Amino acid sequence: MSLVLDPAAQDLLFREARTANTFTDEPVTDEQVRAIYDLVKYGPTAFNQSPLRVTLVRSPEARERLVQHMAEGNRPKTATAPLVAILSADNEFHQELPQLFPHFPQAKDAFFSERPAREGAAALNAALQAAYFIIGVRAAGLAAGPMTGLDFEGVRKEFLDDDHTPLMVVNIGRPGPDAWFPRSPRLEYEQVITTV
Numbered sequence: 001m002s003l004v005l006d007p008a009a010q011d012l013l014f015r016e017a018r019t020a021n022t023f024t025d026e027p028v029t030d031e032q033v034r035a036i037y038d039l040v041k042y043g044p045t046a047f048n049q050s051p052l053r054v055t056l057v058r059s060p061e062a063r064e065r066l067v068q069h070m071a072e073g074n075r076p077k078t079a080t081a082p083l084v085a086i087l088s089a090d091n092e093f094h095q096e097l098p099q100l101f102p103h104f105p106q107a108k109d110a111f112f113s114e115r116p117a118r119e120g121a122a123a124l125n126a127a128l129q130a131a132y133f134i135i136g137v138r139a140a141g142l143a144a145g146p147m148t149g150l151d152f153e154g155v156r157k158e159f160l161d162d163d164h165t166p167l168m169v170v171n172i173g174r175p176g177p178d179a180w181f182p183r184s185p186r187l188e189y190e191q192v193i194t195t196v
């Protein structure tokens with residue numbers, strides 16, 4: 001009994017949670033997305049830099065523009081999911097650092113005055129936050145379908161700007177019929193964990 005999290009929550013977040021490929025028509029509301037964000041915003045990032053940005057693709061016109069940039073096999077999923085989100089990294093996150101890390105406001109200039117340093121930090125920390133976001137979607141009783149099979153430069157030009165790097169697109173909703181393949185195996189503890 002090493003885990004203190006309620007077993008039902010363990011199942012909801014991990015054991016029974018799956019990556020959905022199809023969804024029902026049930027809408028995903030802004031209230032649900034707000035609740036997800038208000039939970040996962042507490043996930044840790046370096047210097048609390050919080051570089052993840054989320055673009056909710058709600059209008060049919062925007063959805064159509066996004067689908068064009070998805071890989072062929074991903075298009076039907078992105079076309080039909082109740083809600084689609086573009087997750088990106090803000091490479092200018094340092095502007096918010098004095099607010100986000102008030103006990104060391106010098107971090108902004110001491111570590112992040114150069115764009116390459118910001119891009120590296122933003123890529124790592126926004127990817128961490130993307131993982132928190134996926135788990136947050138599950139905590140809302142929904143399924144996420146993260147996807148990197150897409151034209152990143154196309155998505156950046158269509159929806160973002162030079163200061164934002166797209167990370168992935170996430171389909172969100174309640175899983176539909178035939179939402180997933182059989183569960184793929186995972187690596188065993190011994191294959192992953194080394195003690196020195």
Ligand SMILES: Cc1cc2nc3c(=O)[nH]c(=O)nc-3n(C[C@H](O)[C@H](O)[C@H](O)COP(=O)(O)O)c2cc1C
Pocket residue numbers: 017018019020074145146147148149150168180183184
């Ligand atoms: C970052 C990321 C990118 C992914 N890209 C795609 C994709 O482009 N197309 C797709 O069908 N599935 C994609 N997947 C889904 C994975 O194949 C799936 O999450 C994995 O096999 C585990 O499935 P499970 O959660 O059902 O066990 C992606 C998942 C992640 C986390």
